[in-house]
Amino acid sequence: MIKVTVTDPTVRHMSGNSKATGKAYDMHFQWVWLHLFNRAGQPDPYPTKVEVILDKDPKDGAALFYAPGEYVLHPSSIYVADGKLAVAPRLVRAAAPAKQAA
DSSP states (O other): OOEEEEOOOOOEEEEEEOTTTOOEEEEEEEEEEEEOBOTTSOBOSSOEEEEEEOOBOTTTOOBOOOOSEEEEEOGGGEEEETTEEEEOOOEEEOOOOOOOOO
């Protein structure tokens, strides 16, 4: 699993009309830190900061932001679109580490 750390709940909003289609758009973004691996499968020494597009609440359209904490990339984040691998990050809270018996 790819570990993701959220340190800041700040959401960036962007809206307007598409130059290509003329249709209105309304998007929300949030910065997160991905803990990635190199091609040899070794963990990178530092996380990578990326901006993710947030889903909207179907009831009121509000951005569903991620609270600070530890998450993992949900398997539904990776899919095939037009025969190509695609990624649309969806995060789920990471399970708390199991406590070891004394």
